Amino acid sequence: MTEPTIFELSSSGRKGFEFPKSDVPKAELPKNLLRENLPIPELSEMDVIRHFTKISQLNYGVDIGFYPLGSCTMKYNPKINEETCRLPGFLYLHPLQPIATVQGALGLMYELQEWLAEISGMSAVSLQPAAGAHGELTGGLIIHAYHQARNDKKRTKMLIPDSAHGTNPASSAMSGMHIVQIPSDHRGNVDLNVLKAEADDTLAGLMLTNPNTLGLFDEHLKEIIEIVHNAGGLVYGDGANLNALLGISRPGDFGTDILHFNLHKTFSTPHGGGGPGSGPVGVAKHLVDFLPNPIVTKIEEGTNDNPPLYGFLKPAKTIGRVKSFHGHFGVIVRAFTYIMMNGDEGLREISEHAVLNANYIQARIRDSYTVPYDRICMHEFVAEGRWQDAPEVHALDVAKRLMDYGFHPPTNYFPLIVHEALMIEPTETENKETLDAFSDALIKIAKEAHENPEILKSAPHSTPVGRLDEVRAARDMILTCTFPEVSE
Ligand SMILES: Cc1ncc(COP(=O)(O)O)c(C=O)c1O
Structure with a gap:
């Protein structure tokens, strides 16, 4: 994470709140509740808003961009x-x-x-x-x-x-x-x-x-x-x-x-x-x-x-x-x-467009990727992220490189019956411009796989963190911000 933590942003004496004037008599607090040294970060309201807004923008979601995660139907949620x-x-x-x-x-x-x-x-x-x-x-x-x-x-x-x-x-x-x-x-x-x-x-x-x-x-x-x-x-x-x-x-x-x-x-x-x-x-x-x-x-x-x-x-x-x-x-x-x-007609249109969109991408990338079960698909399809003449490149590399083009990767390595599977589900909510931009990116990546495989193997290059050890990232998550050590 390249963003500083909220503790690193802290500056002594800065504050983002104002308590109303006390209208009750002062009273002693119980001694055991008081700590001499409590390292609460000191920031202005604006610092706090900017910090958390920035952090929220490090995340990727369907409200930010295309999310073709096969089998997950990541459609826009009205x-x-x-x-x-x-x-x-x-x-x-x-x-x-x-x-x-x-x-x-x-x-x-x-x-x-x-x-x-x-x-x-x-x-x-x-x-x-x-x-x-x-x-x-x-x-x-x-x-x-x-x-x-x-x-x-x-x-x-x-x-x-x-x-x-x-x-x-x-x-x-x-x-x-x-x-x-x-x-x-x-x-x-x-x-x-x-x-x-x-x-x-x-x-x-x-x-x-x-x-x-x-x-x-x-x-x-x-x-x-x-x-x-x-x-x-x-x-x-x-x-x-x-x-x-x-x-x-x-x-x-x-x-x-x-x-x-x-x-x-x-x-x-x-x-x-x-x-x-x-x-x-x-x-x-x-x-x-x-x-x-x-x-x-x-x-x-x-x-x-x-x-x-x-x-x-x-x-x-x-x-x-x-x-x-x-x-x-x-x-x-x-x-x-x-x-x-949506009503009954709207529901039917949802499925018609979901199927059309998947077939559109499949047709656009068919010459660049192997589609092992190559027939009219429904709402998603599965391509292979591998090429015989670029043996060092894998589906994971294609998925990671897509992030550099601004897209969430498709599901990969599932279903298990396809080697190096890339499972693409565009959903009905995407427009033709997005489907084209995504297909163009995939076609470019297929070309890169042959001409400059290293750029795929070291991707992503544009994200706040690079390629993660995905097992460790899932098992050893650090989800809380801990207080720095306090010397009593
Ligand atoms: C085909 C299929 N079956 C079952 C499930 C399981 O659903 P859930 O994740 O809601 O438990 C999924 C999840 O996406 C799925 O794609």
């Missing part, structure tokens, strides 16, 4: 979402308030459940799970409970394609499943022969991301779902990539039994750095009774004179609570606002 979730009536709610005093919030949650069901083709939705991975865990528990309830107890096998997000096997294992990996075929689809061979009477389910993390819509989706259902298993849809499908295709219509939504991705809540998120889970008719408890419900329709009455219901065979209270309410309000602002 500021009106922040306004609505901070309305005092929402902000100051307490989950233990009497139901009669939170009818507006329950109404909003109920409507969002209904909208998500409509968007996805599922029958009912729980808003409880805290993030995508938590939705997957909830789904695994529902699948387990469903088979148990039918006394089909040997079904513990969960099939997971090798292109899946790492959370899929992790959360499935946490729900008690035994994981079997299914390879992808040469077109990036689930390998049907392996799937058929694994679809036996121990099959609990398949966890399928569609479009998958290669950004490809599986060309055999219907057949895959039939194979799993015919073997007595359930299909869990990882809906984290729903940004490609809104208003175009509904996982429920294909026979998906359970689906999670990443509200913080598709429905625009700022995310990254660990939260907050929200991963509601939708289920088909035959699984409604297993949903987490409680579910927001409409107890009475409204009339001209009276608003509707909302409350909670307990699903008959519920797996129980998966989250304290009712989920991450702030994210729920943001998603509600976003869906309401």
Whole structure:
């Protein structure tokens, strides 16, 4: 960090505050609370504002520039979402308030459940799970409970394609499943022969991301779902990539039994750095009774004179609570606002533009980078950050060099089935100028990889800190400013 710390900026006697004149008699403070030597930094108000504003500008975010982090859907988050979730009536709610005093919030949650069901083709939705991975865990528990309830107890096998997000096997294992990996075929689809061979009477389910993390819509989706259902298993849809499908295709219509939504991705809540998120889970008719408890419900329709009455219901065979209270309410309000602002046609346009933008970049860089599964992509695609005639250059070097051109790097080294993967997801919110500037930068970098590889290997050159030891940076974080040593 090149910025001085706030202690280094301190100058004796400078101050940025003025206490009002005391209007009470002076009193002695207890001696044990007083310290002779307390090194609080001394700065003017302006020094403080400039210091923290400068520090805030060292960070990169979607409000600063293009953020094509594949699989993360780092779209622009409209500021009106922040306004609505901070309305005092929402902000100051307490989950233990009497139901009669939170009818507006329950109404909003109920409507969002209904909208998500409509968007996805599922029958009912729980808003409880805290993030995508938590939705997957909830789904695994529902699948387990469903088979148990039918006394089909040997079904513990969960099939997971090798292109899946790492959370899929992790959360499935946490729900008690035994994981079997299914390879992808040469077109990036689930390998049907392996799937058929694994679809036996121990099959609990398949966890399928569609479009998958290669950004490809599986060309055999219907057949895959039939194979799993015919073997007595359930299909869990990882809906984290729903940004490609809104208003175009509904996982429920294909026979998906359970689906999670990443509200913080598709429905625009700022995310990254660990939260907050929200991963509601939708289920088909035959699984409604297993949903987490409680579910927001409409107890009475409204009339001209009276608003509707909302409350909670307990699903008959519920797996129980998966989250304290009712989920991450702030994210729920943001998603509600976003869906309401866009409407049905707007949602469809979101996905159309997300898909168009990804295909545009793919087409622009295709001659400079290998795209191993080279077909029309959905909202993202995966290229290789390597060249046979520039063997010393790796995807990481391309990612770091992109920072010098002012862009956040794409996801790299994921999915694992692509060597030196660069996973690019532009989202619908970027304009053509940005897509062109990014594509131009990638093309220039490909040229540099051949002509001047060292400039890639030593990148980034323009950031406050250079190339980090990423493992140490994550493990040994220094997040607090500590007081300098004081000699008593
Ligand atoms: C395809 C896919 N599945 C699951 C997840 C997990 O979601 P979360 O990070 O909200 O737990 C992600 C995260 O981006 C994802 O991209």
